[in-house]
Amino acid sequence: MSSGESSRTVWHIGVLAVCLVAGLMVATAQRSAEENQLQVTESTRLSDLVRSAQANAEKVSADRDELAAQLDSLQQDAARSDAGVAAALGDIKNISADAGLTEMTGPGVVVTMTDAPRNADGKYPVDATPDDLVVHQQDVQSVLNALWAGGAEAVGMQDQRIISTSAPRCIGNTLLLHGRTYSPP
Missing domain, CATH: 1.20.5 (Single alpha-helices involved in coiled-coils or other helix-helix interfaces)
Structure with missing residues (x-):
């Protein structure tokens, strides 16, 4: 080659x-x-992720409730034999209403917030932008602030008590509150 x-x-x-x-x-x-x-x-898939997170939050909430019941039982047992523990539990009981830890009953006001309705012909007003038609987070916060300023002793939203550390968040037509998702709020 x-x-x-x-x-x-x-x-x-x-x-x-x-x-x-x-x-x-x-x-x-x-x-x-x-x-x-x-x-x-x-x-x-966003809907699957939301469902999964909601199921996880519900499981964690159930676990928390079970642990809280066990803790309460242990505290009551300790209070029977220790005056210091009994005094501390008494102090907690005295401030629990202000901290939002006890149920409240009495006369109340129900506030319902909904997105804008359609006209009789099924359409939205011509001069309205899509942003004008839905309830936003600042709207929810304004109503909560007005309730507190008006003398409310307790406020509930959905099935939860609103306390000083509550932070309701709106994402689209979904409300996030204390780790739970409400759609529509």
Whole structure:
């Protein structure tokens, strides 16, 4: 074989090897992209994530309630034999209403906030922007502030007591309060 034919054969083998490697790389990249695409679409559906987070929050809340009951039982047992514990529990009882830890009963006011209604023809007002038509977080906060300023002794929203550390948050038409999601609020 002459050196010309030898270098041509090496060249053909080299081109074939490069094509095989490139083909393997393209096939691997496509397969990886398909697998990642399946994982992304399956794991990132927002409604599934919200349901999962809500279920987790409910489980944690149930666990917290169970632990709180156990703690209360242990505290009561300790108070029977220790005057210091009994005194501390008495102090807690005295401030529990102000801290939002006890149920309140009595006359109340119910405030209902809803998004803007449609006209008789089923359409929204022509001059209104979409932002004008929905209840926003600042609207909820303004009503809560007005209730407190008006002398409310206790405020509840959805099924929860609003206390000083409560932070109701609106995201779209979803209300987040104390780790729970309410849609629509």
